[in-house]
Amino acid sequence: xxxxxxxxxxxxxxxxxxxxxxxxxxxxxxxxxxxxxxxxxxxxxxxxxxxxxxxxxxxxxxxxxxxxxxxxxxxxxxxxxxxxxxxxxxxxxxxxxxxxxxxxxxxxxxxxxxxxxxxxxxxxxxxxxxxxxxxxxxxxxxxxxxxxxxxxxxxxxxxxxxxxxxxxxxxxxxxxxxxxxxxxxxxxxxxxxxxxxxxxxxxxxxxxxxxxxxxxxxxxxxxxxxxxxxxxxxxxxxxxxxxxxxxxxxxxxxxxxxxxxxxxxxxxxxxxxxxxxxxxxxxxxxxxxxxxxxxxxxxxxxxxxxxxxxxxxxxxxxxxxxxxxxxxxxxxxxxxxxxxxxxxxxxxxxxxxxxxxxxxxxxxxxxxxxxxxxxxxxxxxxxxxxxxxxxxxxxxxxxxxxxxxxxxxxxxxxxxxxx
Ligand code: NIG
Ligand code: FE
Numbered sequence: 001x002x003x004x005x006x007x008x009x010x011x012x013x014x015x016x017x018x019x020x021x022x023x024x025x026x027x028x029x030x031x032x033x034x035x036x037x038x039x040x041x042x043x044x045x046x047x048x049x050x051x052x053x054x055x056x057x058x059x060x061x062x063x064x065x066x067x068x069x070x071x072x073x074x075x076x077x078x079x080x081x082x083x084x085x086x087x088x089x090x091x092x093x094x095x096x097x098x099x100x101x102x103x104x105x106x107x108x109x110x111x112x113x114x115x116x117x118x119x120x121x122x123x124x125x126x127x128x129x130x131x132x133x134x135x136x137x138x139x140x141x142x143x144x145x146x147x148x149x150x151x152x153x154x155x156x157x158x159x160x161x162x163x164x165x166x167x168x169x170x171x172x173x174x175x176x177x178x179x180x181x182x183x184x185x186x187x188x189x190x191x192x193x194x195x196x197x198x199x200x201x202x203x204x205x206x207x208x209x210x211x212x213x214x215x216x217x218x219x220x221x222x223x224x225x226x227x228x229x230x231x232x233x234x235x236x237x238x239x240x241x242x243x244x245x246x247x248x249x250x251x252x253x254x255x256x257x258x259x260x261x262x263x264x265x266x267x268x269x270x271x272x273x274x275x276x277x278x279x280x281x282x283x284x285x286x287x288x289x290x291x292x293x294x295x296x297x298x299x300x301x302x303x304x305x306x307x308x309x310x311x312x313x314x315x316x317x318x319x320x321x322x323x324x325x326x327x328x329x330x331x332x333x334x335x336x337x338x339x340x341x342x343x344x345x346x347x348x349x350x351x352x353x354x355x356x357x358x359x360x361x362x363x364x365x366x367x368x369x370x371x372x373x374x375x376x377x378x379x380x381x382x383x384x385x386x387x388x389x390x391x392x393x394x395x396x397x398x399x400x401x402x403x404x405x406x407x408x409x410x411x412x413x414x415x416x417x418x419x
Contacts, residue, residue, distance in 0.1 A: 008173075009173065009174055009175030009410075010175070012175070012412035012414060013412065014045070014412060014413070015042045015045070015066070015382050015413050016042050016043055016044065016045070016064065016411070017041075017066055018039060018041050018042075018056075018061065018063055018064070018065050018066070019039060019040040019041075019042065019068055019073075019408075020065060021067050021068045021070055022038045022040065022070075022071060022073045023070060023072045023073065023390075024038035024040070024050060024051075024073050024376065025073060025356075025376075026050060026376040026377060027376075028074055028356035028357055028359075028360045028361065028392070029356065029357035029360075030353065031352060031353050031392035031393065032353075034072065034391075035052055038050065038051060038053060038073070039051070039056050040073070040376065040384065041056070041063075042382045042408070042411065043063075044411070045382055045410060045411020045412070046379065046382060047376060047377060047378055047381075047382050048378060050378065068386050069405075071388065071405050071406075072386070072387045072390065072391070072392065072394075073376070073385065073386050073387070074143075074360065074384065074385050074392070074395070075145075075360045075361075075374055075383060075385075076143060076146065076373070076383030076384055076408075076409060077142065077143045077144045077360065077363075077385065078147070078359060078364055078367065078369070078373060079147045079148065079324050079337050079359075079363070080147075080292075080294060080322050080363040080364075080367050081148055081273050081294050081325070081326050082147060082148055082149055082324065082326065082327040082328070083149075083150050083153065083183075083326070083327060084135055084167070084170075084327055085120075085128050085149055085151075085166045086119065086120045086131075086153045086163075086329055087119035087120040087122060087123035087127065087128060087153070088115070088116060088123075088329065089333070090329045090330050092111075093106050093111050093115075096111075097303075103303050103330070103331065104227055104255065107187075107227050108227065110190075112227075112330060113152075113153070113186055113187035113223075116328075116329050116330065117154070117155050117189060119153075120153035121154065121156075121159050125166060128163065128166045129169055129170065132166060132170055133174070135327065136170055136174055136176070138336070139325070139337060140174060140407070141402065142337055142338050142404060143385035143404050144176070145176060145177065145383035145407070145409045146177035146178075146179070146363075146367065147176060148178075148179045148180075148219075148366075149167040149170070149178055149180055150180075150182075150183040150186075150221060151163040151180070151181070151183050151184065152182075152183030152184065152185075152186030152221075152223075154184075155184065155186070155187065157206055157207050157211070160184055160207055160211060161210075161211060161214070161216065164182065164211060164216035164217065165216065167180045168216065175409055175410045175412060176409060176410070177373065177410070179218045179367045180216060180219075181218065181219045182208065182211055182217040182220050183222070184237075185199075185203050185223065185229050185234070186222075186223050186228065187228055188228075188229075196229065196233060200229070204236055205240075208237075208241065209244065218246075218367075219247045219248065219249055219270060219367075219368075220237060220238070220241035220246050220247070220248050221249045221251060222234045222237050222248075223251040224251060224258050224260035224263075225251065225256065225258060226256055226258075228251075230258075231258055231259055231260065234250065234260060234264075235263060238263070238267045242267060247268075247269070247368060248267050248270070249264070249269050249271045249272070249273065249294075249366070250263075250271075250272050250273065251273055252264060252272040252274060252278070253272075253275050253276060253277040253279075253282065255276075255277070256277055257278070259279075259282070260282075261275060261282030261283075261285060261286055261291075262281055262282050262285040265282075265285035265286050265288060265289035265291050268289050269289065269291045270291065270292060270367065271291060271292040271294045271322065271366040272291055272293060272294070273296060273324075274294075274296055275293055275294075275295075275309050275310075276300065276307045276308065277307060278310055278313075278314075280310075280313060283310065283314055283317050284317065286314075287317040287318060287319050291319070292319070292320045292322050292362055292365050292366040293309070293321045294322045295311075295322065295350075295358065296323075296326040297323070297340055297344050297347050298326050298331075298332035298334040298339075299328075299331040301343060302331050302332055308347075308348065309348060311349060320362040321357075321358055322358045322362040322363040322366045323337075323340050323344040323358035323359050324340065324359075324366075325340050338401070338402070339399050339400070340359075341356070341358070341395060341396050342397070342398070342399040343399075344358060345396045352392065355395075355396050356392060356395060356396070360374040361374040361375060362374075382408050382410070382411045383409055384407075384408050385404060385406070385408075386404075386406040386407075386408075387403050387404060387405060388403045388405045
């Protein structure tokens with residue numbers, strides 16, 4: 001079955017004009033300063049002006065009017081860590097874990113990431129696009145305006161290319177900012193069993209340069225873990241990325257403290273993600289490098305992890321914390337960033353301002369999008385969400401609820417989810 005959005009993005013109405021009667025939360029890191037009776041002027045898909053309606057400059061007062069009805073308005077949300085493009089699903093492993101197997105045991109028995117690799121290799125471009133579109137629409141309906149999508153379920157040049165091309169196509173079809181991350185070093189493909197050095201050669205010498213030349217890579221990631229790649233192998237991939245001028249990030253210290261975060265910080269990584277087992281040295285290195293800590297409560301929850309990431313240490317060091325879905329078929333089969341917002345507070349004890357910054361300003365930084373995304377400010381593309389809520393804390397408080405009234409994405413009004 002071919003999936004096409006009901007109204008193609010390019011045919012959505014323009015958001016140009018004056019948005020009035022808003023409660024404006026321009027920077028979610030400061031939810032106390034939501035501005036009542038605010039307005040946003042949009043022209044050519046960009047924010048021209050925003051602030052208290054009483055101070056609206058006369059020259060912005062013309063054009064179509066959009067009455068927000070007193071809605072709370074935030075920047076579009078950003079999901080800065082996903083594995084959205086893949087074939088199949090892994091409910092069977094979920095069932096196995098319920099009868100006692102661990103994630104590592106399932107992976108070592110040939111399940112885990114490698115089982116999704118088989119399904120992804122079998123799937124055509126169109127199948128991958130259709131399945132990923134369905135998932136993406138769930139996230140977009142919650143006000144997501146920018147998303148990271150990783151490869152890493154192909155593990156050959158052709159199949160990694162297929163995943164990354166689908167990610168680019170999703171951006172075009174749905175009018176959403178997509179940052180692609182090459183995760184060729186996600187798992188050792190079965191045909192390289194016992195030859196992980198050779199596989200890293202392939203990643204560094206063939207896949208990375210070819211996919212970079214095709215402009216399919218915005219950043220490079222590695223899964224540095226006992227069941228994946230060592231610190232030395234991770235560094236080889238980082239060196240290859242650095243040679244090409246590509247930024248890096250890392251699946252770091254998820255199941256054990258490998259020292260990955262400190263290594264990533266030496267390569268000025270955009271982010272270190274998971275980090276349940278992050279050490280004080282890792283925190284210090286991330287602070288020095290300005291690396292974002294990406295917290296993934298969906299994976300923590302699914303794996304019934306009990307080892308909390310060092311939130312207090314990160315907070316004390318001033319390391320920016322982001323929150324993401326980590327959507328993937330193994331450890332985080334969620335399609336709700338709002339649920340992650342709630343879990344980040346409930347499970348990890350983030351404060352409301354921290355959690356809101358985690359899905360906006362800090363998520364933007366984790367994707368090097370902070371110049372253009374994560375805030376509502378003049379000169380930025382018009383990405384904002386009108387919520388049927390009265391106060392910002394409600395965004396973290398409700399769960400299993402989708403209180404979106406309207407979304408403006410890339411300067412267009414997404415109508416079908418308007419109240
Ligand atoms: O982010 N940790 C490694 N990668 C994914 C899991 C992928 C999978 O199990 O398919 C993660 O949790
Ligand atoms: Fe992940």
